[in-house]
Amino acid sequence: MKQKSQIASRKRRTTLTLPVDALGQAERIARARHVNLSVVVAEALASGLRIERAREHSAQVVRDYQEAFRGFNDEEMMILDGILPETRKR
């Protein structure tokens, strides 16, 4: 119960301007599920934020990988890939 009240205390009332179509869909979902509109909007927002976080994370992973392998020539890349070339004797 304590946890529930803590979650409740983290909510904040605000005023949003939302697209009519999206709001209409959210209202239909809320009626069908017998929950209030705030629940549906909060779920949709949480889901959208999850997707955005995943996008940011993935962009960071790709940037970091590029950084980890930037500026190496072909021979150095072979070494980084576990291939150890020796200079050929003339």
Next chain:
Amino acid sequence: MIDPAWGPFLFDTSAESWLARTTQASAQEWFRRYAEQFPVHISAVTVMERTRGYALLWRRESGERRRRIESARTVYLRTLGQVWPVDAAVAMVAGEIMALLPQPPTPTKRSHKFMEARQERFSRWRCDTMIAATALVMRMPLVHNNAGDFEAIRSAIEIDPSRFPGLGPLDLVRCGALA
């Protein structure tokens, strides 16, 4: 084209760096979409090969170049996703593969300037068997950039599946086929 959602995939050492360095826009986009859904799965063997590579380059350089290599190494280690250990199951499967194919199926790497030592080729072959064994045990498709070696492992397992009960086939995806 391979849908990233079919993952997770295990990435071979050379596949991991291929994805990081590709200039092909579709492959870059594939990697970005994959990383949205899954961590980059690799074997601890890849971490070993890579770390040895960074360390060897670091040792032969000095000054700014050395700092740059150390920085790249740090970024690489920070970026690691899911690293699979060589545990008892992986070791057993790798041992079976090594017994099936005691010799590397492809020759040493060589160019007009460089040649891979025979001892090194054996060592790298053993690393490849451990990576393939990890993919088999974890039941993940293996993304690779080394068709010669991994196709040989796949064929050998198909010819003699009795030593790999409940495992296989080794599912392989070439880097070039991803996007």
